[in-house]
Each structure stands twice: as structure tokens, then as C-alpha cells.
Amino acid sequence: MRLTISLALLLLVGFSSCTRNQQPPKQQLTIAVVSGVEGEALKQAALDCEAETGIHIDVVAFPYANLFEKELIDLKARTGAYDLIMLDDPWFPRFASEQLLTELTPWLQKRRGPIPLGGVDFLDSSLSLCRHPYQTGALYALPYVGNSQLFFYRKDLFEKHSLKAPETWNDVLAAAKTIYEKESTGANGGRIYGYVMRAAQGNAAVADFMPIFWAFGGEMFDPDGKPMVNKPEGIAALEFMIELGKYSPPGYASFNADDVGAHLLQGTAAMSINWPAWISSFSDPAKSKVIGKMEFTTMPSGKNFGSPEIGNWLIAVPRDSRNTQLAVDFLLWATTDEQMKKSAERGNPPTRDSVFRDPELVAKNPSYPVQLRSLESSRPRPRTPYWNEIENAFGIFISKANSGTLSPAEAMNQANAEIEKILQRAK
Amino acid sequence: MPKSRRFFSAQNRRELLLPALFIAPALAVLLALSIYPLIYSVTVSLQQETPGGTVWSFGNFARLVSDSFFLTAMAHTFVYAAAALTCEFLLGLGLALLLNSQIRGRGVFRASLLVPMMLPAVVAGVVWRLMLNPNFGAINGTLKRFGVNTESLTWTASPKLAMLSVIAVDVWQWTPFVFLVLLAGLQAIPQEPYEAALIDGSSRWQTFWHVTLPLLKPSILIVLLLRTMDLLRVFDQIFILTEGGPGFATETISLYIYRTAFRFFDFGYAAAMSFVLLALTNVISAIYIKFLQAKEVS
Numbered sequence: 001m002r003l004t005i006s007l008a009l010l011l012l013v014g015f016s017s018c019t020r021n022q023q024p025p026k027q028q029l030t031i032a033v034v035s036g037v038e039g040e041a042l043k044q045a046a047l048d049c050e051a052e053t054g055i056h057i058d059v060v061a062f063p064y065a066n067l068f069e070k071e072l073i074d075l076k077a078r079t080g081a082y083d084l085i086m087l088d089d090p091w092f093p094r095f096a097s098e099q100l101l102t103e104l105t106p107w108l109q110k111r112r113g114p115i116p117l118g119g120v121d122f123l124d125s126s127l128s129l130c131r132h133p134y135q136t137g138a139l140y141a142l143p144y145v146g147n148s149q150l151f152f153y154r155k156d157l158f159e160k161h162s163l164k165a166p167e168t169w170n171d172v173l174a175a176a177k178t179i180y181e182k183e184s185t186g187a188n189g190g191r192i193y194g195y196v197m198r199a200a201q202g203n204a205a206v207a208d209f210m211p212i213f214w215a216f217g218g219e220m221f222d223p224d225g226k227p228m229v230n231k232p233e234g235i236a237a238l239e240f241m242i243e244l245g246k247y248s249p250p251g252y253a254s255f256n257a258d259d260v261g262a263h264l265l266q267g268t269a270a271m272s273i274n275w276p277a278w279i280s281s282f283s284d285p286a287k288s289k290v291i292g293k294m295e296f297t298t299m300p301s302g303k304n305f306g307s308p309e310i311g312n313w314l315i316a317v318p319r320d321s322r323n324t325q326l327a328v329d330f331l332l333w334a335t336t337d338e339q340m341k342k343s344a345e346r347g348n349p350p351t352r353d354s355v356f357r358d359p360e361l362v363a364k365n366p367s368y369p370v371q372l373r374s375l376e377s378s379r380p381r382p383r384t385p386y387w388n389e390i391e392n393a394f395g396i397f398i399s400k401a402n403s404g405t406l407s408p409a410e411a412m413n414q415a416n417a418e419i420e421k422i423l424q425r426a427k
Numbered sequence: 428m429p430k431s432r433r434f435f436s437a438q439n440r441r442e443l444l445l446p447a448l449f450i451a452p453a454l455a456v457l458l459a460l461s462i463y464p465l466i467y468s469v470t471v472s473l474q475q476e477t478p479g480g481t482v483w484s485f486g487n488f489a490r491l492v493s494d495s496f497f498l499t500a501m502a503h504t505f506v507y508a509a510a511a512l513t514c515e516f517l518l519g520l521g522l523a524l525l526l527n528s529q530i531r532g533r534g535v536f537r538a539s540l541l542v543p544m545m546l547p548a549v550v551a552g553v554v555w556r557l558m559l560n561p562n563f564g565a566i567n568g569t570l571k572r573f574g575v576n577t578e579s580l581t582w583t584a585s586p587k588l589a590m591l592s593v594i595a596v597d598v599w600q601w602t603p604f605v606f607l608v609l610l611a612g613l614q615a616i617p618q619e620p621y622e623a624a625l626i627d628g629s630s631r632w633q634t635f636w637h638v639t640l641p642l643l644k645p646s647i648l649i650v651l652l653l654r655t656m657d658l659l660r661v662f663d664q665i666f667i668l669t670e671g672g673p674g675f676a677t678e679t680i681s682l683y684i685y686r687t688a689f690r691f692f693d694f695g696y697a698a699a700m701s702f703v704l705l706a707l708t709n710v711i712s713a714i715y716i717k718f719l720q721a722k723e724v725s
Binding site: 068069072094190199200201202249250251252253254255259262263266268386388389392393396397399400402403404405406418425426427 | 560561578581586589669671673674676690
């Protein structure tokens with residue numbers, strides 16, 4: 001589905017927006033970005049663009065925890081303060097369903113005739129996130145950073161205990177058990193845990209559960225949109241997660257990303273689901289005790305083929321932007337393959353096939369082929385405007401089951417009832 | 428000239444104008460920052476967003492009763508506040524009595540006791556989060572050195588110990604405040620009642636019960652009132668330490684209100700919950716004031 005022609009077209013046009021755009025320097029854009037490596041890359045791009053064209057670009061960075069509320073409050077109040085915003089993809093349905101974003105296609109057409117955006121070399125799984133309704137609807141954003149979960153494991157330990165690479169969740173459980181038992185006096189006098197995961201309530205627990213849930217054949221909603229997490233598949237998946245928890249460090253029911261990262265970097269845990277942002281730390285001697293020992297692969301399978309969660313950063317133009325055309329031009333330019341390569345050099349996985357296959361980048365990021373495969377097989381979190389609330393409720397019950405206050409069946413039943421209540425209220 | 432006319436005489440008007448001018452800025456600030464937001468939040472709490480638009484109703488308040496998350500969070504808040512307040516008060520009073528007497532080096536004690544209070548709650552939260560970490564933390568590390576099996580001591584990750592942990596952190600941080608206020612109260616008590624008690628031959632316990640405690644009552648009232656209000660709206664330490672977890676084990680009402688408003692964007696429901704919290708805080712404060720002041724008068 002990737003048309004090289006449209007890629008070339010986009011490239012050309014993209015160039016022009018920042019090199020040929022010799023409009024008066026009074027023009028101005030304000031961009032809301034997330035603090036951290038993802039927003040930093042866009043900020044650098046904005047500085048480059050400013051230097052080239054004289055368009056004044058203000059970049060406002062917010063921590064992840066505040067970005068959503070800042071953007072939503074501002075867009076709902078229709079102040080037009082931002083011309084471009086970065087969005088974490090689970091937020092997108094909320095913004096799109098409340099009609100707070102500019103539909104891009106008419107603006108693209110206005111610029112330069114018909115543009116088949118569905119066919120540029122953006123990955124399908126990434127571009128689908130930018131459509132409302134998912135995959136089929138109108139285009140309201142473009143994907144900028146292409147994260148999807150990967151499976152991390154210690155290949156040295158797998159070799160030592162002659163374990164085969166984890167292809168299924170049963171492989172994972174068997175390996176976790178073996179390592180837990182055989183490495184009981186490992187690093188720093190303590191043991192090496194077979195597995196480590198995040199089961200803190202909210203986003204953390206849900207993110208580390210979904211790949212298991214999907215592999216076991218679980219689905220959050222039936223075709224009519226009714227929750228169905230308490231079906232036998234879902235309960236079996238939660239039971240399995242708790243089984244894995246036996247080989248995880250004590251207290252994992254309150255772990256967040258930093259706890260999991262610490263265990264992996266200290267070499268006290270052997271396997272984990274994690275995000276690509278962690279990959280570079282494993283080769284950093286200041287942080288890592290496991291340099292060269294960590295392997296990154298795609299998600300293990302179960303009844304179903306393994307799917308990781310996708311987690312992309314999107315860029316959208318608010319409906320009330322006062323410089324829509326300029327904003328759209330900048331958006332196109334910032335997501336050209338040339339600019340995305342720069343973003344990748346600054347540490348962000350791309351959302352374009354061609355950038356993932358760029359030989360220079362692959363040489364620097366040996367995990368890119370795996371990341372590309374992972375992204376292609378990824379699944380989005382359910383596309384609902386109420387995802388924050390649903391994820392919170394679901395996460396509470398997953399965490400409760402993992403900390404032993406509820407049985408898996410009770411937890412899933414209560415979660416299902418709570419999710420149903422949320423959806424009922426929304427009606 | 429009739430009286431009413433004289434009232435509006437030029438001179439009178441000038442006399443009224445000046446005080447009005449002085450009051451105006453304060454009034455404007457109060458209106459803008461306090462009264463307007465209050466009225467606004469009342470209206471927000473009475474609105475529900477539906478796909479068909481905004482509807483005026485008591486729906487947000489009705490929802491409270493059937494929301495198990497709200498009820499549990501409320502219960503957690505009261506357990507937390509009651510436990511922390513009791514510990515802080517008893518410890519603070521004990522310390523104040525101890526350091527009110529002439530013991531050597533009490534200046535050093537007093538100064539060092541104040542350190543936790545100086546830390547921002549977020550800093551205290553992060554420090555304790557690290558110390559309580561079950562695998563790398565200082566507390567389990569120390570216990571291990573003394574040969575204690577720490578496998579089950581997961582502190583903030585254990586549904587049983589998490590609440591205890593967050594209470595302990597609050598006690599650690601805020602006992603000094605209770606101590607400070609009560610110490611000031613103790614030092615303001617004149618010597619004469621004690622001399623009279625001594626002459627009457629009362630025991631140390633009797634002196635404490637019949638002289639010290641009644642005279643300390645105003646300070647006790649202040650400290651209980653301030654701590655209760657603070658405890659009922661606790662947010663920052665718990666947000667850092669456990670974020671309400673594991674599961675829902677330490678979710679207090681402020682955390683739930685925050686999530687509802689800024690994560691789920693349901694400001695109406697969040698406002699409704701805030702008003703319930705406000706009402707409860709007021710009732711409790713009124714009880715304190717009535718109880719502790721009435722006795723003072725009698």
C-alpha cells in the first residue's frame with residue numbers, strides 16, 4: 001500500500017513549505033509538545049524551520065502528566081492558542097470525537113490537488129490511528145513517533161540455561177521459572193527474577209497486561225461495543241499474568257516504568273515487556289550492568305499471534321488554529337522522510353517504512369527491523385473517547401488481582417461492570 | 428434640610444468615598460479569586476455533559492451514592508486522617524512536654540525535629556518512595572543486614588502495608604508541626620497555676636490533667652483543626668508514594684477528584700465530590716470548635 005509516487009510528491013511539497021516559503025516573516029506558529037525526547041525532536045525541527053524561513057515558531061513543552069489536560073482545556077475553550085499539538089494516540093479519539101481538530105484532507109487538497117495520503121509510506125498501523133473513526137474515517141493528524149512494545153530478554157541467561165528464544169507465552173513462563181530457580185543467588189547476592197512487569201494501577205498495569213490478554217484471545221469490547229473482559233479468555237490471561245508474577249520481584253503490583261527499568265538495568269530480572277525508549281540505556285555503561293546481554297524481539301504468541309500495544313505520538317492542528325494553512329504546511333514538512341530521519345537520529349522511532357529501512361539508521365539502531373515488525377503487528381488501545389477512564393478502572397482491578405486482594409475472576413467481573421457503567425454514563 | 432438630603436451631601440459623599448476606595452481592591456480580589464470561582468464551581472457541579480448537550484440536574488450528586496470508587500476513597504480518607512491525626516497528636520504532645528522541661532541539648536532536638544516539616548511534600552514523597560522500595564530501598568536494606576526476612580515487606584506495594592506506609596510518612600513529616608504549636612502553647616502557660624497545684628499537693632498526673640491540658644486547649648484546637656483539614660485533602664505525598672495503589676488501596680478522595688477532573692475531564696462530578704468533602708470538613712471543624720470551646724467557657 002505504499003506508493004512511491006505520493007511519497008515523492010509529499011517530499012517535494014514538504015521541502016517547499018520550508019525552503020521556498022518566502023512569505024513575510026510576520027507569520028507565527030505555536031506548538032504544544034511533550035517534554036522529553038519526543039517533543040525535543042520536534043522542537044529542534046521547529047528551530048531548523050525558523051532559521052530557514054523566518055517563520056517565528058513558539059514551542060511550549062509540558063510534562064506528559066499535564067499535556068493532555070492543557071491541550072484539552074485549551075481546545076475546548078477555543079482560544080486558538082496552539083497551531084499544532086502533539087497527542088499521545090490514546091487521547092486522539094477524545095479530541096477527534098469532540099471535533100476539536102482540523103480535518104487535514106481538504107487543506108492538503110487545497111495545497112496541491114488530490115493527495116492519496118493513505119498510500120504514502122507511513123505505516124498502516126500508525127496512520128490508522130490518525131483517522132476518526134479508526135482506520136476508515138477522515139484524517140485529523142499525522143504520526144510522528146512510532147513506538148510499539150517489544151519483548152526484552154536476557155540472551156546470556158537463555159544461552160546459559162539452554163532455553164529457546166521466547167516465541168509463546170508458555171515459553172516465557174517456563175523460562176521465567178527456570179531462571180528464577182537456577183539463579184537464586186545471582187547478582188549482588190540476590191536472585192535474578194525470571195520476569196518483571198508493571199502492575200501499578202492505571203496505565204502501567206493495562207499496558208503490561210494487554211499483550212497477554214490479546215494473545216489469550218481476550219477482547220475488551222464485542223462488536224456492539226459492550227465490554228467483555230470477563231469472558232474465560234480474559235480471566236485465563238489474568239491468571240497467567242499472576243502466575244508470571246510469582247517469578248517477578250516482590251512488590252511488582254506497584255511497579256511503574258522506572259522500577260522495571262531499574263531491575264532490567266541492574267541485571268536482577270530476565271524478561272519484560274517494554275517500550276523502545278529504554279533500548280539505548282542498556283548500552284550505556286553509566287546505567288547498565290547488562291551491556292550486550294539484552295535482546296529485543298516481537299511479542300510472544302498464545303492462542304492468537306502476539307500483538308504489542310502501539311503507542312504513537314501524533315501531531316494535529318487544532319480546529320481553532322489561526323494559521324491553519326501554515327500549520328498544515330509545517331506538519332507535512334516535519335513528517336517528511338528527511339525530517340523524520342533527523343527525528344530518528346535524535347532518538348525517536350519513525351512511523352515511515354522507508355526511514356525504518358534506512359541503512360544508516362539501521363546500522364546505528366540494530367533493533368529497527370524488529371521494531372518495524374513489531375509496529376506492523378501492533379494493536380491500538382480500544383478507540384474510545386472514554387479510554388482514560390476505562391483504562392483507569394481496568395488497571396485498578398488488574399492491580400488488585402496482582403496484589404492478591406481479588407481473585408482473577410472477581411477482578412474481571414468487577415472491571416467489566418465498572419467499564420459498563422462508564423459507557424452507560426456516556427450514552 | 429431633610430436628613431436624607433444631608434446624608435448625600437457633598438461632604439458626606441467624600442467621606443464615604445475614601446473608605447470605599449480603600450476597600451475596593453480587596454473586594455475586587457476577593458470577588459475574582461474566591462467568590463466567582465465558588466459560584467462557578469456550584470454551577471459546574473449541577474451540570475452534566477451528555478451527547479445532547481449540557482443538562483442541569485442533581486445527577487452528579489446522585490451518582491456519588493452508587494459510585495463504589497467514591498465511597499471507598501472517602502473511607503480511605505477518613506481512616507488515613509484519623510490514624511495520622513491520633514499518632515501526630517499523641518507524639519507531638521509527648522515531645523512538647525518532654526522538650527518543655529529543662530533537658531540538656533533541647534535546642535538541638537527542637538531544631539532537628541523541624542527538618543521534616545521544611546521539606547516540600549513532593550520531596551518527602553520521593554525520598555520515602557526510594558527508602559520504601561522493597562528491592563533497592565534503605566529500609567529493607569537495613570532490615571536485611573539485621574537478618575530480617577524482607578521478602579514479604581513490600582511496603583507501598585502491599586495492599587496491607589501500603590496504607591500504613593503512607594500514614595507513617597505523614598506522621599514523620601507533620602508531628603513536628605503539632606509539636607511546635609503545642610510547645611508554644613505550653614510555654615505561654617504562666618507558672619502560677621503550677622505553683623498553686625504544687626501547694627495543693629496534686630500529683631504530676633493531676634497537674635497535667637487539671638492544669639496543663641485545660642490551659643493548652645486553645646493550642647490543641649488550632650493544631651487539630653489545621654491538621655484535620657490538611658489530612659482530609661491530602662494529595663501530594665500519596666500521589667508520589669503510591670498513586671493510590673496497589674489497586675485502590677490508598678486512593679484518597681483528593682486523588683480521585685483529581686483523576687476525575689483532569690484525567691477523565693468530568694469537572695461536574697469532580698466539583699460535586701469537592702463540595703461533599705468541603706461539607707464534611709466544615710462539619711468536623713464545627714464539632715471541634717464547639718467541643719473544645721464550650722468546655723473552655725464552662
